[in-house]
Amino acid sequence: MKLQLALDRLTREESIRITKETEESIDIIEIGTGVIKEYGMSIIREFRALFPDKTILADMKTCDAGKHEARQAFEAGADITTVMAFSSDLTIKDTLQVAEEMGRRVMIDLLEVDSRERVAELKELGVELVSLHVGKDKQTEGKFNTRLFELVDGFDFEVAVAGGINLENLPAIIEHKPDIVIAGSSITAAKAPGKIAAKMKK
Numbered sequence: 351m352k353l354q355l356a357l358d359r360l361t362r363e364e365s366i367r368i369t370k371e372t373e374e375s376i377d378i379i380e381i382g383t384g385v386i387k388e389y390g391m392s393i394i395r396e397f398r399a400l401f402p403d404k405t406i407l408a409d410m411k412t413c414d415a416g417k418h419e420a421r422q423a424f425e426a427g428a429d430i431t432t433v434m435a436f437s438s439d440l441t442i443k444d445t446l447q448v449a450e451e452m453g454r455r456v457m458i459d460l461l462e463v464d465s466r467e468r469v470a471e472l473k474e475l476g477v478e479l480v481s482l483h484v485g486k487d488k489q490t491e492g493k494f495n496t497r498l499f500e501l502v503d504g505f506d507f508e509v510a511v512a513g514g515i516n517l518e519n520l521p522a523i524i525e526h527k528p529d530i531v532i533a534g535s536s537i538t539a540a541k542a543p544g545k546i547a548a549k550m551k552k
């Protein structure tokens with residue numbers, strides 16, 4: 351089970367500091383959507399140079415212009431880029447094709463998707479990696495709920511989980527054996543991010 355650190359609503363300096371503090375415990379560095387909007391592709395390039403051995407995910411949340419956005423993220427140094435599950439099949443196909451050409455990966459974000467039919471279509475399109483995700487705004491009504499696993503039950507995907515995951519709700523979540531646990535604010539807003547990340551990894 352891998353631990354992905356999500357860097358959201360942070361400055362460049364805070365993002366670098368927190369990544370350095372948690373580096374030993376995390377497997378994947380996620381450059382959050384807002385951080386990318388603030389700094390553009392240069393922040394991905396900078397992280398690639400600073401953390402050459404880590405897997406970097408660019409949370410592009412692409413929903414159109416798939417080829418262009420996937421190339422942008424991969425050329426900047428991302429190993430994985432994210433694409434929204436509700437996007438056109440053409441967008442999904444295009445991003446998967448670019449990823450294959452460049453030897454990288456696409457994570458399909460199932461945010462707000464509750465249809466197993468759509469999940470079956472994604473499988474048909476060749477998707478391998480998905481994320482079950484409760485968005486930041488929706489978290490005011492409740493954090494990640496293990497009922498979300500039902501959406502992908504019986505499908506052969508690598509599954510990531512995200513949405514307010516912390517040390518309290520983690521034990522129930524890992525019973526479902528997700529491949530990747532994504533944690534953002536529970537680590538980045540902590541007084542000692544390194545200690546929380548180490549506990550989560552353990």
Ligand SMILES: O=C(CO)[C@H](O)[C@H](O)COP(=O)(O)O
Pocket residue numbers: 356357358380382409484485486512513514515532533534535536
């Ligand atoms: O993609 C995201 C928000 O859209 C976040 O990266 C993800 O939800 C993890 O952050 P947190 O643990 O703070 O919810």
